[in-house]
Each structure stands twice: as C-alpha cells, then as structure tokens.
Amino acid sequence: MNVFEAIVNRRSVRSYTGEPVTDDELDRLLTAANCAPIASARFHSKHLTVITDKALLSEIEEAFGRYTGRADAHPLYNAPLFVLVSVQMADPLLPHDDWLNVLCSDAAIIVQNMALEAVELGLGTCHIWGAVRAIKADPALPGKLGLPEGFTPVCGAIFGKSETPYEERDLRRGRFGVNTIG
Numbered sequence: 681m682n683v684f685e686a687i688v689n690r691r692s693v694r695s696y697t698g699e700p701v702t703d704d705e706l707d708r709l710l711t712a713a714n715c716a717p718i719a720s721a722r723f724h725s726k727h728l729t730v731i732t733d734k735a736l737l738s739e740i741e742e743a744f745g746r747y748t749g750r751a752d753a754h755p756l757y758n759a760p761l762f763v764l765v766s767v768q769m770a771d772p773l774l775p776h777d778d779w780l781n782v783l784c785s786d787a788a789i790i791v792q793n794m795a796l797e798a799v800e801l802g803l804g805t806c807h808i809w810g811a812v813r814a815i816k817a818d819p820a821l822p823g824k825l826g827l828p829e830g831f832t833p834v835c836g837a838i839f840g841k842s843e844t845p846y847e848e849r850d851l852r853r854g855r856f857g858v859n860t861i862g
C-alpha cells in the first residue's frame with residue numbers, strides 16, 4: 681500500500697471487535713504521531729494520552745451520554761484504544777489568539793498521521809471530537825487523564841480491529857471549493 685492508497689481508502693470505522701491493539705501496533709501508531717510536522721518544532725506543547733482502560737473508556741462514553749442527553753450513545757464504538765491529543769493552551773512565547781490556530785492544526789496532523797498508519801496496519805480508526813467535548817465538560821474526567829499542568833484535550837482518534845475491512849474507494853473530487861489564482 682502506498683501513501684496515496686492509504687489516503688484514498690481510509691474511511692471512518694465505527695464498528696470494532698474489541699480485540700486489543702498489540703504493543704507493536706501501538707508503537708507504530710505513536711511513531712507515526714511523533715513524525716508529524718509541528719509548528720516551530722514546539723513538540724513540548726503537545727501531549728498524547730493512550731487510553732485502553734475499559735473503565736475509563738466507559739466513563740468517557742457515559743460522560744458523552746450525560747453531555748448530549750443520549751444515554752444509549754457509544755461515541756467510542758467499542759474501540760479498545762482511544763488516543764487523546766492535548767495541547768498547552770497558553771504559550772508564553774506567542775499571543776494566544778494566533779497560537780490556538782496553530783495548536784489545533786498540529787494536533788489534527790498528529791491524529792491524521794496515526795490514522796493513515798492505522799490503514800496500513802489494517803486497523804480501523806475514526807477521528808473523535810464529540811467525546812472530547814464531553815470530557816472537557818465533565819467535572820471529573822479531565823482530572824483522571826494524568827495530563828501535565830496547563831494541557832487541554834483538543835482531539836483524538838480511536839483504533840482497533842474491525843470486521844469491516846478497508847476496500848478500494850472511488851477517488852473523491854470536487855468536495856471542496858477551489859479557486860485558482862495564476
């Protein structure tokens with residue numbers, strides 16, 4: 681599989697067997713994350729939380745249920761691994777308003793690097809944002825994540841084995857408006 685095939689065939693997987701991700705697979709995902717381009721190489725202001733603890737995954741789902749009023753929702757889709765990306769919001773070197781844009785771009789690239797590597801490994805993956813909102817809104821959950829002081833979760837992704845394999849997808853074109861100057 682080349683990079684373009686991984687990009688084209690990736691899709692959001694929302695059904696998992698629950699089987700654990702192996703240590704080697706996790707190592708590859710985290711290595712892919714660490715290869716992400718990061719603005720001004722400010723690696724210290726990003727933090728990854730690897731969550732495989734079933735009780736904590738359930739707590740996150742319950743928090744989502746309370747937050748949205750949808751108690752039967754399963755925003756993590758029974759995936760055995762949730763990697764949460766947090767950023768240090770206040771960067772003493774740069775004005776907050778400018779920096780927030782960059783921090784979130786960095787975090788999104790980290791997640792997408794892991795997602796593309798998951799496709800190569802044959803693991804299902806889905807970007808997760810809804811559950812991140814629920815975590816932040818919950819009075820107890822942020823304190824259970826073991827985050828360094830001043831870090832806030834901004835995005836994440838789930839990973840795991842799935843019975844729905846990746847298939848060759850049609851090339852998608854024309855989804856975004858594009859204007860050309862020149």
Ligand SMILES: Cc1cc2nc3c(=O)[nH]c(=O)nc-3n(C[C@H](O)[C@H](O)[C@H](O)COP(=O)(O)O)c2cc1C
Pocket residue numbers: 690691692693694806807808809810811835
């Ligand atoms: C920043 C971001 C946040 C997302 N959050 C969620 C989420 O919380 N739950 C979910 O099921 N899908 C989530 N998605 C997946 C999108 O719904 C999905 O990428 C989109 O519908 C296109 O489908 P595809 O990924 O299969 O191509 C998110 C995607 C992105 C990029």
